[in-house]
Amino acid sequence: MKKILEEFKTFIMKGNILDMAVGVIVGGAFGAITSSFVGDVVTPLLAVLFKSPNTDALNITLRPAVGETPAIVLGLGTFVGAIINFLVIALVLFSVLKAFNKARELAEKKKKAEEEAAAAAAPAEDPKPTSEELLTAILEELKKKK
Numbered sequence: 001m002k003k004i005l006e007e008f009k010t011f012i013m014k015g016n017i018l019d020m021a022v023g024v025i026v027g028g029a030f031g032a033i034t035s036s037f038v039g040d041v042v043t044p045l046l047a048v049l050f051k052s053p054n055t056d057a058l059n060i061t062l063r064p065a066v067g068e069t070p071a072i073v074l075g076l077g078t079f080v081g082a083i084i085n086f087l088v089i090a091l092v093l094f095s096v097l098k099a100f101n102k103a104r105e106l107a108e109k110k111k112k113a114e115e116e117a118a119a120a121a122a123p124a125e126d127p128k129p130t131s132e133e134l135l136t137a138i139l140e141e142l143k144k145k146k
Helices: 002-012 015-050 076-121 131-145
Strands: 060-063 072-074
Touching: 015 076
Parallel strands: none
Antiparallel strands: 060 072
């Protein structure tokens, strides 16, 4: 039992698991932000275009409710709302990733430039002789001793 607990502790403490947990938490918060953006900014703008408070105005009633029988509604407006939500989330995510990749690229270029500057400033070391050069030198020394 103790071995299983130790293995579990090792598993949980791995960097990938912790990174994934942080990603899920941040992703949830990010989802709340984008949902608010769609619901509080984009949807009201669409409401002005469709003269309705939401995209439900695009829904088509196929059969109205009769007594206790519910209406049959083709939810085009709900579907359009889901598509808009997806597109906004995808656009925001694309923008964030593009900015992140650009920042990482700039950081890598800066690091590479610093490494090149450090290499240029460092004194040049004598190159180590190759095996062939060492063998030639040994052979010459042996010839001198004869």
